[in-house]
Amino acid sequence: MSLSPLIFLCLGLYLPVWNALKITQPYRVVGFRGEVELFCSYHHPGRHEPEELRVTLYQGTYREAKQEVCASSFTHNQTSFQVEGEREARCRGQLAPGRVNLTISGLRGNDTDLYYCGIEVMYPPPYLRTFGNGTLLYIPEEPGCSLPEAQRRSDMGETSVRLALAGLVAASTLMVIPVIAFLLYQVLQRKRRFGGITPMISQNDGRFGYGNFQ
Template identity: 35%
Template structure:
């Protein structure tokens, strides 16, 4: 009993020495969601570990990063990954790779690793709502398709019926040339088929 009381007296001030707060609700879109975790400590931290948990009481860790405040920017790996920055008692996190099914409560955990004493505190959680990306065409895509159709129509109207006329003219000229060549060949064949009279027959006629 005495040991428990002494432990409580020692660690109670340390627990109060660090507090973490989060907004109630944020909204994300296009697979991204911003999350802000504010923390205050009686001690000036130099090395932190920032972790993000999914669920109100779950232990599903989405991302975690060790951060030295001399280089406060961090980024993690994974299909769902985080990038962020720490400044003036605030952790600005951007969660990437989310979809509509990832809408849940996300809790921010701050651990002060240096200088001692070691402190750890988890935030109260933030409801992160992820909008589903619609599969139907948006107004932007519709305007793009309409502009492309208008461009095609303007090109057709600028060109006009000239290509069709050129094609008809070429086909007509080719047919005319073929007809002339056919007549020439027929005329030559007719000339070559004319009957030839021998010299003896010509003498007999005289």
């Protein structure tokens, strides 16, 4: 037997197995307070569950530009994991028959994107690898968590204006008080200076056209 038919025979045995590994993901998932739960269901062609799986979560609109968020392996002895992913994301995973449940936390509004589940069958052979169709993870921006840059600048500007006005009022008050005190002092001094003088009384006996003064 030549080698060519043998090669085609081997490919015919392995290609159906390769194509039989499939991943199913939900179309859309909405997060809550920066956390989202995503499940990746998989169909393995073997009679038994894989003894070792590696699960990787990717982010990106196009598969060519996708970025790895987090990854970990599952075995019969370790069916859960928790890792620190890229940026501030944290991933927790739980393995169930035909399914991997992922919980991603530490997400923000700008993390809204398509996320792909990638599963690799590490053992038993043959080695298999495939990707899901992607899930749109929508992460609502939490109100009050962070203000937009323009709003923060506006608030800082209003605070600066208020502080400047308060300082101007305080300075004006400190300048007016000495002036008022000086004026009151002058008035009191004048009252003391002229308080002991007896006013002149005009007397007229009628004989002259002018009066006598005492």
